Amino acid sequence: MKLSRQDPYRRRRSPISIVVIILLLVILAVFALAWMRGGPQPLQTVEKTIPADQLGK
Structure with a gap:
């Protein structure tokens, strides 16, 4: 049985959120x-x- 893309139990995260x-x-x-x-x-x-002798040099 194929899972529907609208399955509420299986959400896909966008790759941008993983990078963030x-x-x-x-x-x-x-x-x-x-x-x-x-x-x-x-x-x-x-x-x-x-x-003191190096102060004037």
Whole structure:
């Protein structure tokens, strides 16, 4: 017995909706990885001592 194309129990998803779902999952994964790493780290200043005889050069 053939299934009717109008069968309410068997809906076909459009390929566009599958692409959108995958894209959302990728974006959420990127945000999760960024959050787990702690986000952008602020730059720290590095203080290096310079000997007095090299200051005038």
